[in-house]
Amino acid sequence: MENLMFCYQCEQTFGGKGCTKSGVCGKIPEIANLQDLLIYQLKGISCYARPLIEAGKNIDKDIVKFVENCLFTTLTNVNFDAEAHVRLLKESQRIKEAIREQAPEGEYAQAAAYTLSETKEDMLKDSIIAGIMYDQNLDEDIRSLRSTVLYGLKGISAYGHQARFIGYQDDEVDHMYFLGLEATTNDKLTLEDMIRMTMRIGETSVQVMKLLDEANTTRFQNPSPHKVNVNRKKGPFIIVSGHDLHDLEMLLEQTKGKGINIYTHGEMLPSHGYPELKKYKHLVGNFGSAWQNQQKEFDGIPGCILMTTNCLMKPRDTYKDRIFTTSVVGWDGVTHIGAKEDGSKDFHEVIEKALELGGFPEEEDKQEILVGFGHHETLSHAEDIVKAVKDGAIRHFFLIGGCDGARPGRSYYTDFAQMVPKDCVILTLACGKYRFNKLDFGTVAGLPRLLDVGQCNDAYSAIRIATALADVFETDVNSLPLTIVLSWYEQKAVADLLALLSLGIKGMYLGPSLPAFLSPDVFQYLVDTFNIKPISTPEDDLKAALKQAVL
Numbered sequence: 001m002e003n004l005m006f007c008y009q010c011e012q013t014f015g016g017k018g019c020t021k022s023g024v025c026g027k028i029p030e031i032a033n034l035q036d037l038l039i040y041q042l043k044g045i046s047c048y049a050r051p052l053i054e055a056g057k058n059i060d061k062d063i064v065k066f067v068e069n070c071l072f073t074t075l076t077n078v079n080f081d082a083e084a085h086v087r088l089l090k091e092s093q094r095i096k097e098a099i100r101e102q103a104p105e106g107e108y109a110q111a112a113a114y115t116l117s118e119t120k121e122d123m124l125k126d127s128i129i130a131g132i133m134y135d136q137n138l139d140e141d142i143r144s145l146r147s148t149v150l151y152g153l154k155g156i157s158a159y160g161h162q163a164r165f166i167g168y169q170d171d172e173v174d175h176m177y178f179l180g181l182e183a184t185t186n187d188k189l190t191l192e193d194m195i196r197m198t199m200r201i202g203e204t205s206v207q208v209m210k211l212l213d214e215a216n217t218t219r220f221q222n223p224s225p226h227k228v229n230v231n232r233k234k235g236p237f238i239i240v241s242g243h244d245l246h247d248l249e250m251l252l253e254q255t256k257g258k259g260i261n262i263y264t265h266g267e268m269l270p271s272h273g274y275p276e277l278k279k280y281k282h283l284v285g286n287f288g289s290a291w292q293n294q295q296k297e298f299d300g301i302p303g304c305i306l307m308t309t310n311c312l313m314k315p316r317d318t319y320k321d322r323i324f325t326t327s328v329v330g331w332d333g334v335t336h337i338g339a340k341e342d343g344s345k346d347f348h349e350v351i352e353k354a355l356e357l358g359g360f361p362e363e364e365d366k367q368e369i370l371v372g373f374g375h376h377e378t379l380s381h382a383e384d385i386v387k388a389v390k391d392g393a394i395r396h397f398f399l400i401g402g403c404d405g406a407r408p409g410r411s412y413y414t415d416f417a418q419m420v421p422k423d424c425v426i427l428t429l430a431c432g433k434y435r436f437n438k439l440d441f442g443t444v445a446g447l448p449r450l451l452d453v454g455q456c457n458d459a460y461s462a463i464r465i466a467t468a469l470a471d472v473f474e475t476d477v478n479s480l481p482l483t484i485v486l487s488w489y490e491q492k493a494v495a496d497l498l499a500l501l502s503l504g505i506k507g508m509y510l511g512p513s514l515p516a517f518l519s520p521d522v523f524q525y526l527v528d529t530f531n532i533k534p535i536s537t538p539e540d541d542l543k544a545a546l547k548q549a550v551l
Contacts, residue, residue, distance in 0.1 A: 005032035006133050008516040009151050010076040011489045012407050017516050025077050026314040033127035034085040034120075035074040039150070040130030041092035042067055044111035046181035048096070048103035053175050055104075063095055064174040065164065071157035071177065073328045076490035077291070077311035081330035086120050109185035144519035145194035146184040148494065151517070152201035153180045155495025158243070158309065159208045159457045161328070165343065166246050168215035176204040195525070202502025205495040209460035213375075216274070220245055222376035223273030223454065227368040229285035230438065233261050236359035238350055239287045239301075241265035241294070242308030243455055245277065247326060247345070251306065252280040254347050260354050263287035265294075266311065267431050270454040273372025286369075290404035290434040298323065302361075304354045306337075306347070310490070322357065324350050369437055373427075373451035375464035381447060385425075386472050388445035389481070394425055396481045396546060399462055400436075401429040401453070402496070403489030409512035410435060413487055416538040417441075417450075421546075425449055427465070430456035432487045459496040463503065477505055483545035484508040485535070488515070501530055507548070511535030 003020035005027075007013065012024045022028055027035075045067065049059050070088055073079045093116040100112070110129070117123050128134060132147065153176070160173055183189055183197045217223075238260060240248050248271055252262060261284045264271050269286045271277050288297035291311035298305055300318040307329045315323050315334060326337040326345060339345050378385075388394040400417055404410065417436040420426055426441065426449060433452060441449035453461045466477045473480065486497065486508055494515070500508065510532055514523060526532045535541060 004029040006131055007032050008132070009147075009154075009491060011403070011513060011515070012405055013516050016513055027080060030082055030124065031080055031085065033124050033131075034082060034089065036130040036132070037116075037123055037127040038070055038085060038089055038092060039074060040111050040114065040127075041089060041096060041116065042070055043109070043181050043185045044114060045092065045096045045099055046178040047108045047112035047185060048099045049178035050182040051104050051106070052099075052102060053178060058171060059099075059174065059178065061169070061174075063099065064169075064177065066091065066095060067177050067181075068157045068160050068164065068174075069328055071154050072161050072309075075154045075158060075310055075492070077313065078309070078328055079330040080312070080314070081332050082120065083332075084330045086123070089116055089123060092116070109182075109187075111185050139191075140519045141191055141521050142189075142194060144517055144522045145191070145198055147517040148198055148498075148522070149180050149194070149201055150184055151491040151494040152198070152205060152498045153177060153495075154491035155493070156201070156205055156208050158492050159205075159212045159495070162244055162246075162309070162457070163208065163212040163215045165244065165327075166215050166219050168211055170207060170211050173204055173208045173211065176200065180204075198498065199502050201495070202498030202500075205499035206460070206463070206502060208495075209457050209463075209499065212457050213460050216245055217374075217376070220249070220274035220276040222275075223270065223372040223374040224275065224377055225370060225372040226272045226278055228264075228269065228272045228371055229366050229368055230287075231285065231364035231367050232287070232360045232362075233284050234360055234363040235259060235261055236354045236357065237261040237263055237287075237303040238354050239263045239265045239298075239303065239305045240268050240308065241291070241305060242310065242327075242329070243267045243457070244308035244327060245271055245274065247306070247308040249277060250345055251347050251350070252277065252283060255282060255351060256280070258351060258355070260351065261285075261359070265305070266291045267455045268308075269433075270371055270452065270458070273374065273377075273452075273454070290431040292404060292406040302357045303359050304350050304357065306350055322353055367438075369452075370448055370450075371452045371454075373448075374454055374458060375461040375468075378427075378451060378453070378461075378465050379468050382468065382472065384446060385469070388447075389473075392423075393445040394423060395421065396424040396483065396548070397427065398424060398545070399427045399429075399482065399484045400432070401427070401459075401462075401485075402432040402487035403456070403493050404431040404434055404487065405489040405512075407512060410487065412512060412535055412538055413485070416485060416542060419538050419542050422449070425451065427451050427453050427462055429453040429458050429462060430493075456492045456496060459499060463499070477503070478507065481548060483548060485541070485545075486510050487512060501526070506531045507533070509533050509535050509541055509545075
């Protein structure tokens, strides 16, 4: 209670327990406490929304969009702008009062009754009631599951936001924002109730990833294999980071014929596999590596950076004048590109700055990596894969993916991938792939041994691939020669993990450390029910994995 803040939603939380003075991510107490209060307001809105949903009513889509955006705003490494949070808080009070008028009479949680203070200073004073640890008498397992539900919803909101931006939404997903948030305030819910809600969040995560997959593959077509240059080209440039393909598409369209090279960064790398994006010839390659290296990689470069979603780190002064944010991303003092009423964006400031800076003076020799193995492409080789497994050419599949991060211990994933025998296939996704995606793994049975499935939301592609293969072999996913090795950092990884658990997938390895918000009893439940295993050493884990199912 005497701490300046308390946050334990990401893997790098201080001491593996919680950030109490400032966030390892760069979040200061002011932002942390405003975010706590914003989540508290969303819980209050959800208390009133739940009986309306149960009565068969749909919540106004503008309210859904607001709640979704606020959840995404508070996800790790997204928004560090205090005034942006104050604006959202004021809007949350207006929405809460409006939905309160529609809700039936009854008893509601304290979050519903709370009235937002007028000034930022008073909001910060009030924020103590919204803190994770405020109720010292709350059962630790209930607190753990409430946090798991909340963080799963934050991950879902990131995917829902991307899908909604290109015109796709799902009423069941939209309703779960409110039902899940309300559950985190409901003292009547038992431990068993909260476990069921956690699994419902996992089911919703599968739904929203399926929705986003449909959105992306309909608008940009199914990804196909594409070699991506990871070295620099001469000339002006803009680096696009984050996850939002539609932002990239708009920028590509606005930079056509202007002599500007566009590079992807971080989780935008899979963009190169989509036909409707790779058709732009000035989408020339990928710059740098995973998000946690951006301060070093962006340091003083003669070009611009556009952050479309997380993960944003504190911009250094050497490039603060040339980094731009859009969507829910923000940092105090960084130029933000907002959307117009029709959803379009004007990137002329970014374009003009890139031309002014001049870009890289010299060309580097080309070095290429391969992307574009989503479920459609990979399963187009299903007949060859099945034959290779039956003939013994392919012994085992490893899904090695998830979030990357700066904490020591992540070399485990590089070492593991390098130790995987040459008669095995490695599937990878999300930014964890940067630990090994520039290494040459060769081929097996005529296929690349390393298949880049896509972004973190493309865990859905991995699920589709695994279930399709299970169907062909007339078995279930847990009986396949498949081992899932996950690295987690933030809340989208929580949503992905819950998605896999909701499908009954067992025996996954999780690292590099266990989430601080999982109480010992809750983690033991996951071990007992799903055989989740904390990573140990690459040698021991690989040896154990290869003893698994053989078809």
